[in-house]
Amino acid sequence: MFTLMSIDGGVCAPNGFFADGKSVGLKPDNQKDLAFIYSDTLCSVKAIFTTNKFQAAPILHFKKHSVQKTNFVLINSKNANAMTGEKGIEDIEQILESACNRFKDIQNPVMSSTGVIGVPLPKEKIIKGLESFELEKKDGNSAATAIMTTDSYEKQIAFEVKLESGESFKIGAMAKGAGMINPAMATMLCFITTDAAIPDDEMEKVLKISAEVTFNAISVDGDTSTNDTVMLLANKKSGVYDKEAFSHALERVMHELALKIVSDGEGATKCVAFKITGAVNDEEAAIAAKALTNSLLVKTALYGEDPNWGRVASTIGASGITCDPSTLTITFGDVTVYNKGEILFDEEMENKAAKVMKKDAFSIHCDIGLGNGSFTAYGCDLGYEYVKINADYRT
Amino acid sequence: MFTLMSIDGGVCAPNGFFADGKSVGLKPDNQKDLAFIYSDTLCSVKAIFTTNKFQAAPILHFKKHSVQKTNFVLINSKNANAMTGEKGIEDIEQILESACNRFKDIQNPVMSSTGVIGVPLPKEKIIKGLESFELEKKDGNSAATAIMTTDSYEKQIAFEVKLESGESFKIGAMAKGAGMINPAMATMLCFITTDAAIPDDEMEKVLKISAEVTFNAISVDGDTSTNDTVMLLANKKSGVYDKEAFSHALERVMHELALKIVSDGEGATKCVAFKITGAVNDEEAAIAAKALTNSLLVKTALYGEDPNWGRVASTIGASGITCDPSTLTITFGDVTVYNKGEILFDEEMENKAAKVMKKDAFSIHCDIGLGNGSFTAYGCDLGYEYVKINADYRT
Numbered sequence: 001m002f003t004l005m006s007i008d009g010g011v012c013a014p015n016g017f018f019a020d021g022k023s024v025g026l027k028p029d030n031q032k033d034l035a036f037i038y039s040d041t042l043c044s045v046k047a048i049f050t051t052n053k054f055q056a057a058p059i060l061h062f063k064k065h066s067v068q069k070t071n072f073v074l075i076n077s078k079n080a081n082a083m084t085g086e087k088g089i090e091d092i093e094q095i096l097e098s099a100c101n102r103f104k105d106i107q108n109p110v111m112s113s114t115g116v117i118g119v120p121l122p123k124e125k126i127i128k129g130l131e132s133f134e135l136e137k138k139d140g141n142s143a144a145t146a147i148m149t150t151d152s153y154e155k156q157i158a159f160e161v162k163l164e165s166g167e168s169f170k171i172g173a174m175a176k177g178a179g180m181i182n183p184a185m186a187t188m189l190c191f192i193t194t195d196a197a198i199p200d201d202e203m204e205k206v207l208k209i210s211a212e213v214t215f216n217a218i219s220v221d222g223d224t225s226t227n228d229t230v231m232l233l234a235n236k237k238s239g240v241y242d243k244e245a246f247s248h249a250l251e252r253v254m255h256e257l258a259l260k261i262v263s264d265g266e267g268a269t270k271c272v273a274f275k276i277t278g279a280v281n282d283e284e285a286a287i288a289a290k291a292l293t294n295s296l297l298v299k300t301a302l303y304g305e306d307p308n309w310g311r312v313a314s315t316i317g318a319s320g321i322t323c324d325p326s327t328l329t330i331t332f333g334d335v336t337v338y339n340k341g342e343i344l345f346d347e348e349m350e351n352k353a354a355k356v357m358k359k360d361a362f363s364i365h366c367d368i369g370l371g372n373g374s375f376t377a378y379g380c381d382l383g384y385e386y387v388k389i390n391a392d393y394r395t
Numbered sequence: 396m397f398t399l400m401s402i403d404g405g406v407c408a409p410n411g412f413f414a415d416g417k418s419v420g421l422k423p424d425n426q427k428d429l430a431f432i433y434s435d436t437l438c439s440v441k442a443i444f445t446t447n448k449f450q451a452a453p454i455l456h457f458k459k460h461s462v463q464k465t466n467f468v469l470i471n472s473k474n475a476n477a478m479t480g481e482k483g484i485e486d487i488e489q490i491l492e493s494a495c496n497r498f499k500d501i502q503n504p505v506m507s508s509t510g511v512i513g514v515p516l517p518k519e520k521i522i523k524g525l526e527s528f529e530l531e532k533k534d535g536n537s538a539a540t541a542i543m544t545t546d547s548y549e550k551q552i553a554f555e556v557k558l559e560s561g562e563s564f565k566i567g568a569m570a571k572g573a574g575m576i577n578p579a580m581a582t583m584l585c586f587i588t589t590d591a592a593i594p595d596d597e598m599e600k601v602l603k604i605s606a607e608v609t610f611n612a613i614s615v616d617g618d619t620s621t622n623d624t625v626m627l628l629a630n631k632k633s634g635v636y637d638k639e640a641f642s643h644a645l646e647r648v649m650h651e652l653a654l655k656i657v658s659d660g661e662g663a664t665k666c667v668a669f670k671i672t673g674a675v676n677d678e679e680a681a682i683a684a685k686a687l688t689n690s691l692l693v694k695t696a697l698y699g700e701d702p703n704w705g706r707v708a709s710t711i712g713a714s715g716i717t718c719d720p721s722t723l724t725i726t727f728g729d730v731t732v733y734n735k736g737e738i739l740f741d742e743e744m745e746n747k748a749a750k751v752m753k754k755d756a757f758s759i760h761c762d763i764g765l766g767n768g769s770f771t772a773y774g775c776d777l778g779y780e781y782v783k784i785n786a787d788y789r790t
Contacts, residue, residue, distance in 0.1 A: 118705035
């Protein structure tokens, strides 16, 4: 048994972690654009990266050095440092060398970037910007703000996890999302800090398991970025660990941040849970659920608050999973609109379903009616604002 | 050797074919919504249908009767007769029985539908509407108009194919597109008529080969409809056939209609050819080309006329094909913006590339630089109008 208590501080909440964010001139109008996370003792680190074949320079740098321990992560927004070749990696080496000169206590520093692809990193601005930081600052809010791109608000969370023994550990995290969000891999930047004494060999597994049902279950636009990273930093300062409690807390942290990312998807006005049950197995349920999050016709119907269940049915049929119209049931919120071959949809039903769709968050449940496979994916609507943001993104 | 001459008449152009379209009250404001194609002699017929698991009633009806010969195709718009179960098929049987009573000359009639999914077919309106038709009408334009949904203009084409011997045959076609258009299967309604004396056993193969590089190479929104159908009707009246000439003419007809569908994609302002060369094989080239047509970030950048080549690179990397940044070259029109690891993109280059993107039609060429595989897919931009059309489609 254990209890989770929501606490303030984001990535700074666990003992020994510090963070800050500043403006160094990458974004216009003095917006914050450079952040760090620092731990006053060395952390074990594990990360999940994008499956995009063109991984960005920070990911290549991390892998090149097979980083296992670090106590400093530097993160910039506005520039992805992707498609920048060897030069991109050299830029990181120089920036991190400057960081080591500036701050004597940091070891094996790593970097992470997000923003426009294919533009050389403005290295000098970042090196100069490092001068203005102080390591022992606990401003998780500024850090979470500095890593934003088209996000409309910063995304952070933290819990204190109390075990039955009275001992406790803390876990905190920040993330950025908004665009280039697609399931089937870690799909944004997320940094998780903890003072739990998790054994090194359990970190990667628990991170992957949690990612499958959280970050890998969301989609904003079906595009998979070159920079996606989910990083877990454990300094073990609490000396406390409980496998079940930690797994639960980690999944909760990642789930809440994943929902925040979808709710703040570019131009999104609603967050919708696409729940599939009754598929022949969980894999097929996941395929159908993720197909629904990515269908443009479903996403625009959500935006129009139009209970066009035919588009939901068509998307399931097109997803390639085992399915049959005579066993399928479709329910918007608590309104069943199609039941095993029978169209229940009349004007009254349409009004009821349209009412469900006016909510900021609701579920669409499709029971395939063939087996026990289930999966829930989270998506958002697509409206004019998405087009506006993405037709103008670089300007 | 053979020559193609563009002629008028659409599906009515080949000898012995007739067609018309009328308003029977399915669409508002007396818009045309019911069409037929008739041949005064029996035709061999072959069709390619959607891979969507929830195939619509007209497709199930066609397959149920294993139709090999027909001389009458009835097509309605506004209602897809999809997800309508056994009732949907019974409705078709009754409608076609009425057609046989009305017109004594028709044999094995078939039906095709397009429009909203999950609404029972207004059978009575269609049966009543049949009364107003005359079989021996040659109005391909009205037929092509009556099968439209959100298309902004009717799509038809016809050629006379002259062989070196002086003999000739004709081929005509009409299609509807606009939404739920996705590669990897026949993705819209298209009816092709010919008086060429093509042997029955060659019809299906030539239709499939042509579909791969035409209709299966286009995308408007990545959604695969329940009703997609490409149908070839051959009454063989000319007595003339030449395999090479016919294959060429059929592919030309399907290619031109495919481009019309993309150019008239819902809300589209541009038609873009995504040409992939240098992939390890043609299959991987097709995967990358089709991924580009479906990337929301690429589509919105096209709409914004923003030469954001990083999104093109990222989409190729995310598509899963074999690729490497150091062998990739990206060219917008005739402007190379990225060359094998070298970012060529400066302000002058950006202005040149932006100028290319102002055109109604242009190409984006990605040379993967690894092999001889190639494929060209055709896509369009995604702007505000797409959202408008699809958020409001049923109302």
